[in-house]
Amino acid sequence: MLKAIVTVMLKKGIFDPQGRAVQNGLKSIGFEDIKSVRVGKQIEIDLETADKTAAEEKVHEMCDKMLANPVVESYSFTIKEI
Amino acid sequence: MLKAIVTVMLKKGIFDPQGRAVQNGLKSIGFEDIKSVRVGKQIEIDLETADKTAAEEKVHEMCDKMLANPVVESYSFTIKEI
């Protein structure tokens, strides 16, 4: 079986209010020297297949169709055996 | 400067409705052989420091204090130079 770990983040240049809030929150409890924080999603998909190349293609398709919105988000992923 | 990439996921055994919804959603558009999906957060923190060991300790503290709720979530992170 394979595990795909997909990361979806807001594109650079798009303001991330959640990241800002986390940064402020961390600051308020004493973590000062933080330059920036961005918050995105991690999606872990367990696939019932052993074919890594095919899986890669599939995960790309999943991301393009559903997991990420290319207007505002970018994605990346890794696939490993489990 | 250092970048900490923190992943926060619901602990094993804790029900992840979002993961289930995504799994069903993927299934409904034809991705059948998915065993499970879990959705968590990826938090990218840019730190104004060069001291990796100190940073590690700090990020641990951030996670324990704010980024993850240990009752329901587990976290892991990597730190790299940028």
Next chain:
Amino acid sequence: MNWGVLLFPGSNCAEDCFHVIDSVLGEPVRYLWHKDTDLGQLDAIILPGGFSYGDHLRPGAIAHLSPAMTAVKAFAEKGGLVIGICNGFQILTEARMLPGSLLQNKGLKFLCQDQTLKVENASTAFTSEYETGDVIICPIAHNEGNYYAKSETIAEMERNGQVLFRYCDPQGLVNDSTNPNGSINSIAGIINRQGNVVGMMPHPERSSDSVLGLSAGKGVFVSMIKHIQTLNS
């Protein structure tokens, strides 16, 4: 005229839209089911608000892939009137039937409140009941209503009069302090280039039944009815 309200799992405002079309306006209306591919004879389709698929992943991310959306697209391509309200708007952007995307509110909190809107273009099938510059109250209730599009896209929409509604204060003032969610240019509602697909975050249906104290949003539906009547006459 024949109205359809498209039901996705989690569309909480479908009944509300149905109620306004049926009981307040007295027009024929039926529900459409997300699994259907043939929607039958219709003049207008409402994509209602709510939390289709629980808003999991992103609002509208799963719903826009439903079989019925293919039919909605075909309907719109033939010129049919489509209006997406709140979650419906989010679904329309996910389906690329409208440009841009709706991000999380700048304040990071769900916001449910009366909201004043400025009508920016009253010469569309959805706004003819208003005058350009009118200020109306239309409640909002959303967590992801922060409209974003690339600056070129925004500029083009502004040029073409595609911005229908903007958030404003009761005097019609539009600025950062009267913008509840961080939307670019305070955009609350937009129309496509062809002029038959609208998306708006505020809920005109919640401002249509005078028992609840508001009725200015009714103009959206009345405009649509008049448009269809003119077409058919």
Next chain:
Amino acid sequence: MTKKKADMEENLWRKAGLTDSEYELLTKHMGRAPNVVELALYAQMWSEHCGYTHTRPLFKHFLTTGPRIVQGPGENAGIVDIDDDEVITFKLESHNHPSAIAPFQGAATGVGGIIRDILAMGAYPIASLNSLHFGHPGAKGHTRWLISEVIHGIGEYGNCVGVPTVGGEVRFSNAYKGNPLVNAMCVGFMKKSEIKKAIATGVGNSLMIVGNLTGRDGMGGASFASKDLEDENDEDRGAIQVGDPFMEKLLIEACLEVFAEDYVVGVQDMGAAGILSSSVETASKAGNGVEIDVALVPKREEKMRPEEVMISESQERMLLIVKKGMEEKVNKIFHKWDLHAVVIGQVTDDGFYRVLEDGKTVGEVPVWSLMDAPTYVLEGKEPAHLAETLKFKNEDVEIPKDLNDVLLKLLASPDICSKTWVYRQYDHRVQMNTVVKPGSDAAIVRIKGRDKAIGITMDSNGRYCYLNPKRGAMSIVAESARNQVVSGAEPIAITDGLNFGNPEKPDVYFQLEQTIIGLSEACRALNTPVIGGNASLYNQTPEFGSIYPTPIIGMTGLVKSLAHVTTMEFKAAGDFIVLVGETKDELGASEYLDRIHGLVTGDVPELDLELEADTQKYILETIRSGWIKSAHDVGDGGLAVSLAESCIQGKLGAVVTLDTDLRSDSLLFGESQTRFLLSVAEENLDQVINEAASRGIEAAVIGRATQEPIITIHNNGLKLVDVSLDDCSNAFNNAFDLLMKADA
């Protein structure tokens, strides 16, 4: 039995939370020693949470019947008649302990749980409310985080499931610092003919489980919830339950579609102790037995033990008792909503509760014995603090010089200030029935297609009950009813949430008992029977001790015509302001003493229930006559605060002239009961005053609403208050935002 074996078993029942005598009793019921599965069944069903072991004997005080009561306590929720063969059903439930540990999920699942109670009655959920109690947020963030997460959790669940959150309350005291209270209420609507019951009739009928898969969620939660937070440990917690409002929405739609057909004989939601308690209760009501095969239960996790499956508290599940032969039809409807209904067992005729695993019996006990949890009637003892606090005299405090400042401070008190920060995070309008939104006295929800509506309120006052449990409890019922009548609603019935410390402590038991007696007396006097409720005991932490005794009242009322709907804000400059009721020299227990003098002391203001009932009747009837433009009860913070609230909401000033010998602080901020603030147009003024006189009710014109945005109050020619409306509005409207400021 060898010595060693006896020791092991002893450990086991104690670990499961049963006492030695309870263990002895259950072996007597069974006629033998239980196995592990059977022990788990008893441990769950005999816990305080499921068995109401300490509270049940006290319920006998309650009035539970009345002309409008269709269903009293005993079902998932009570039912009241609202005319036209239509009924509403409502109940509240606490989720205190889960919310203390995982506030977002705890609060969210609390909302989900109470909605399923309403659904199980066959009703469509039309409104949610919540009552929240927190410690004061200090400089450091934990309490603020709790508040933020709880409210976020309630909002997310309610918004997503599509049930408007129309009201509630948020109160603060450090008595709740370690142990916040999160009580959620839900109201459902249906036709009388649509009522469903939690009953397993018909031998051979199928038990079907619908909704989410079963995991190890909230394992042991039922018994855990009845334990001190102090001796909790990680293992006890099991996995935190996670709410899935999307699933709940589908369940609502699918269940109601199934209920519309003639397929099911009984319905029960799965709350504490999951499959077990839901099926035991339905079986016991029918006098039948049931058998359930745990292997048939759709599971999320592997290798679950039979008792784990039985008591799991995975959310968004319901139990349906389906007529034999109709199973496929039921499943078909669920399938339409992408859900499944799965047969997990049958109704039997032998009166046994039988657990099977793959057809093999793994546990078998008499149904009646599970329902027959032993109860405890203890000896209460007056709490020691009362001897001290009851000695308080008004003269013990000095009257502050600057009463404007006191008024502004009270308006900004977290108990009193505007809760807009809270309820703008809740969709309070979905379903399009919310005629009066949060921010007035009662929420008013219309019934579509009819000229009528219902009023809904949730109220509590822990400080009152701490200082005088019985009268404090009476006051809460009275206040709830006041909130109803000022909104134009006739109070119908209540549901109560009993939030207390450890009842095994005599002073806590005293509070519990006296509170229940107080509630009962007030409910009788005001004719609002108790149709259901919830108990949450053992609310205490080592650091902060017991919470205040905190009964919470959820009340509903009937607005007979939408024309009667009335709100608290002044409507027009020039309207006369009428104060109904008598103001006495009463400072005890007040918000004023607490906030301004830092004193939680004194006795709760007097309350004459007969006068209360008469006065409420008067208020309601004058509203129905169309004479009243605004109505507001005088509550927390007293006359000055109520006046300011009506001004702030109406964006009008007021000039008030009084003529009394009272201390100025009692006059302005004392909380004498049974008082109302009305505004009346000139042409109705005589009618309003004369009607009161003819009923022997005190009512006096005390001033007028003004365009000029200033509030002034004179007494005996002396100006006590002279403050700008802006200052009042800012104090009132910004306080909660400021309180939460550090919440980035």
